[in-house]
Every structure is written in structure tokens, then in C-alpha cells.
Amino acid sequence: MNIDFLLTPVEIWILSSVTILMLIQLYYYVAYYYLPVRYVQSNENGKIAYLDDKPPVSVIVYAKNDADYLTKYLPIILEQQYPDYEVIVVNDGSTDETKDILSQLEYKYSHLYQTYIPDEARSLSRKKLALTVGMKAAKNEIVLLTNANCVPQSVSWIESIVRNFVSGIDIVLAHSFVPPKNEGRYCSYDRIMFALRYISYALKGHPYMGIGTNLAYRKSLFFKNKGFSKYLNLHYGDDDLFINEIATSQNTRVELSPESQISVIYDNDYIAWKEKKLQYMFTANYIKSNYKMIFGIERITAYLFYICVIALACMSFYNIIFPIIAFIMFLIRYIFQIMIYNKAAHILKGRALYLLYPLLDIMYTPVNLWYRIVGFFSKKKNFTWI
Secondary structure, eight states: OOOOOOOOOHOOOOHHHHHHHHHHHHHHHHIIITTHHHHHHHHHOOOOOOOSOOOOEEEEEEESOHHHHHHHHHHHHHTTTTTSEEEEEEEEEESSSSHHHHHHHHHOOTEEEEEOTTOOOOOOOOOHHHHHHHHHHHSSSEEEEEEETEEEEEEEEEHHHTTTTTTTOOOOOOOOOOOOSOOHHHHHHHHHHHHHHHHHHHHTTTOOOOTTTSSSEEEEHHHHHTTTTTTTTSSOTTTTTHHHHHHHHTTTEEEGGGGGOEEEOSHHHHHHHHHHHHHHHHHGGGSSSHHHHHHHHHHHHHHHHHHHHHHHHHHHGGTHHHHHHHHHHHHHHHHHHHHHHHHHHHTTTEEEEEEHHHHHHHHHHHHHHHHHHHHHHHHHHHBBBB
């Protein structure tokens, strides 16, 4: 080994490339993935204007064989500290004790109502049909959507969402999460990166999707856009594809306060993660946005960065300075990314990551590609007419 400071054109090219790639990576984390943290800080500093009034709200809860969840979690929704709201539970042909549980709760809570869709409704997206039935039953203009297995983290959940409906705002994108202790590290990492992408892009003025477990919009906007009529041939799309159609930079807000967030409880978190992964990887093909190109560049530069770092490390046999430079570049990027990721994960209720981060970062794109391929060939799950 030797140390030679006279670099060849190839060596200069590799060093320049790894530096540029590192700077591009740092830019993405500052310009995109750090935005939720910055937004929460702005809120804490009183820089975001909210609605002073408390307009009436209709909360629509989707339920299918969720008697246990309704028993445990529906009272949390029914006992919100909000002056004027109704809760409509849409029963999607449940065969368990859902109907009986709701009937019992109706005696205690006068603002609870239940409706249902018949089990005979075939060749339709039952979730979209259920939400449409709920929208028609809703008495109020502002509608807040969630599921029976969802747990608001505060009695101020409704208030924290609705306060965003200032003049001109028709849609509020809020966050829901799986308790970190219930899921593996990769699943948690994947959920946070997924959330960071659509939330940061919305904060940049380009909303392209929402999550149906914690989502609010105006009833008039739903019917003005003919509901889910554009994607009735798909089982999915009641949140991401619908929001993609109606959301703009002017009519959409993001809400990330702890009070606004919802915890989603599953019987098996890994199976639920796989199902959601397949769902969103498939519907992503129908989303109209340049987000795939923007974040695709981030992924390409990440892998090119790893390749350049490995190339520099392999050049150690004739110049020890190259692996040293490679290690320094890798360390700078790693420290920068892990600090921003962990801050965002703290806000979005995900697992903090440290030494595993580079491995999960490398796995991210191949895993997404795999689920996109599997989702593409899962026609029975994706299309209503199969």
C-alpha cells in the first residue's frame, strides 16, 4: 500500500461522483424527509393558523367482523371532547356479533348510528360501497373516516383534525400508525418511509394520496367528484386513488400533532403489512403524480453511492487514502440520515434505527419491486370483476 496524492482521471471521476451522490442524498433528506419535523416545529411555534369555530362533524367507521374492536375502541371515538358530532358505523355484512354490539352501544350513546351493506353486493368494492353508504347517511359537511380497529390517541382527535378546515381547505391528511412494539424493524422502517414520502410531498404542495384510517374531507367534494366512480373496477383506491383525484396544493392540509394520530391494531401485524403493501404497490400504478420520478432519483443515487463507496474501498490495495475517503463519506451520510430518520420516526410513532439502517435502506427498493410484481399478478384481489 502507498499514499499517492497524484490522482488519475478515473480516480478523480470516482471521488467526484461519490461526493455529488452524497450531496444529492443529503439534499433529499433535508428538502423532503425532514419536512414533517419542520412542520411540527412550526406548529409548536404557533406559525400555523387554525379554525376558531367547531363545525359539526360526521365520523364514519368501517367495520367487518370487528365486534371485539368495536367493544374496545369505539367508545374512545364516542367520548371525544367535541361539541357536535355523530358517529356512523357501516357494517360490511359482518357475521359475528357486530350488530348486537352496536345496538347495545346505541342505547348509551345517542350520537351513534349504524347502517350496513348487504352481503349480496357482489362484483363491487365493498369498502367503497360502505363508505358511499356512510357518506349518504352523514348529516354534516365535514366527514372523518376511520376503521373499527383504529384507536384515537386523544379525546381531542376530532378537534385536532377539524381545526384545519379553514377557508379553502377541503381535505386533511392525518397520520395513523401500528404500535412499534407490535411490528418488526423492517416493517416499521417501511411504514415510516412510505409515510415520509406522501406526507413530505403533500407539505411541498403536491398531495398525491392519503390513508383511509385517518382521513377527512368535505362531503360536498365527495359527491361533486362522483365519489369513487372512476375506480369502481378496483377493490382498492378509496383513499389513495380518490385523494389523488381531488387533492390540490390549495385545498389540502396535513395534520401531525400527537392528538390527531391514530393507532391501528391488527391480529397479525406482519400479514396486515403484507396485504397493505400489495394494495398500495398495485394502486400506485394508477396514481397521477411525478412522485415516483422524484423519489426514484433518490433511490438510484442511493445505490450509485453504495457502488462508488465499494469501488473506493476496493482501491485500497494501491492507495490507502481511498478506503479512508469512502469510510468518511459513508459515515457523513449515515449520521445525517439516521438523525433525520429518527426524528421523523419519533413524530410518526415508528422504531428508531441505528446500525440496521444501511441494510434496510438497501433492502427497500428490491422489496418494493417484489411486491409490485406480486400485486400486478394478483388480479382476484385487485379487480372487482374477477
